[in-house]
Amino acid sequence: MFLSQITDGVGSRHVAARHDGTAHVVPGVRTVLDLAGAALAGHRTLAAEVAARGQGEAVDLAAALAEGRLLLPVDHPDPAHMHLTGTGLTHLGSAAARDAMHAAADPEQMTDSMKMFRMGVEAGRPAVGRVGVQPEWFYKGNGHGAAAPGQPLVSPGFARDAGEEPEVAGIYLIAPDGTPVRLGFALGNEFSDHVTERGNYLWLAHSKLRPASFGPELLVGPLPDHVEGRSRILRAGRVLWEKPFLSGEANMSHSLANLEHHHFKYDLFRRPGDLHVHFFGTATLSFADGVSAQPGDVFEIDCPALGLPLRNPLAVAPASDAALSVQTL
Structure with missing residues (x-):
């Protein structure tokens, strides 16, 4: 359903x-x-x-x-109570692109990205009732940064890049007793700035503070073990770039249960009434193929197992050279 x-x-x-x-x-x-x-x-x-x-x-x-009448498949009347978060290096093919971005000058030196990936492969799928190794984790923002299907993903004027990340997102509501309750799964575009991330991996946190989209539909029930779809960039109505992507636990180094545990182990994320949209990661990026999206391009993520395709055009906010001034009260 x-x-x-x-x-x-x-x-x-x-x-x-x-x-x-x-x-x-x-x-x-x-x-x-x-x-x-x-x-x-x-x-x-x-x-x-x-x-x-x-x-x-x-x-x-x-x-x-x-007609633009499909909204996000779930939202919150107070966007500040909707959390957008995610994990990276969770998929079996995800290490190569990240490792290339973060490669050290010494090719014999293993990058932190590769170390994190290997930790997941070795200990990211614990037995039932056990806790595995914690994954990479990041914060994207709150509901103010959630773009509905068909609406633009707006890259800030200071961004160095504007790239798609086709992912599966878990959608959760915190019950009145503080228990996380999974509502279902949705297609997601975990939109990021990969040039900023490549500059220094400690800028990953900055690179993820971007809008995201998910939907248009919410899959109720379990996620199939094998999820397969296609990610595209359309320019002037034509396919500029296209590549398949895989998800589901059969293609992941971490189990969903392990990823969920390491997010909701924090009391902060178990506040009754809050919504959580948690992106589970990807191994497919147009950036890894040298593609740079431009304003007006359309990101399209198509995966029938998760419902209708997710499309969002790219827009870029005006740039400003002025330094932000904080006032003293």
């Missing part, structure tokens, strides 16, 4: 559920957050909550997507 959030064009929001290609409005709720709250209160799964509410009118999701 897939869930999405749509608008009817006159300001009203609806939740749509899709089974086997047919989507219908879920009666009685306006947001997936409301639906999840009702499921928690009724001690039901999301799928059971949807089934209990019956089917509303049919929805043409493809038309809604084309």
Whole structure:
């Protein structure tokens, strides 16, 4: 089952559920957050909550997507309570591009990226009930940086690069008792500045403070072990670059459970009512192939196992040479 959030064009929001290609409005709720709250209160799964509410009118999701009426598949009324975070070096093919970016002058010296990757391969998939090695972790921002499907990913004027990262994102709600509850999975574009990261790996934190997009649909239920899709950059309607990408635990050096543990082990990330969008990493980057996206290019991530394709055009904010001035009160 897939869930999405749509608008009817006159300001009203609806939740749509899709089974086997047919989507219908879920009666009685306006947001997936409301639906999840009702499921928690009724001690039901999301799928059971949807089934209990019956089917509303049919929805043409493809038309809604084309018309710009598909919203993020889940959002929060207070964007400050929606956290965008992620992990890197989690996929079996992810080390090569990162290692090349962070390579030392001495080719015999193993980079920190390669060390981190090898730690994951060796201890990132612990037995059930055990804790494995912690992954690389980064913060991207809050809900103010979440771009809806079809909306621009805006690179700041000071950025050195604007590159896509096709990923799977886990979507979580913190229950009233502080328990993280996984709502599902979505396609994600963990948009980053790879030139800044390449300059010094300690600038990774800076390079990740960029917007991101996810959706258009939320996969309810388990993530397939093998996820395969294609990442593209379109320029003037034509494919500039295209490459397949793999995800799912069969293609990862860390288990999902291990990644989730090392995010939610912090009390800060278990505040009741908060939403978390956690990107699980990738091994596929156009940057690694020497591609530099330009304003107006469209990032397209297509993976049928995770629903409709995610598309976002690239925009760049005006640059400024003026130093930011902080006032004293």
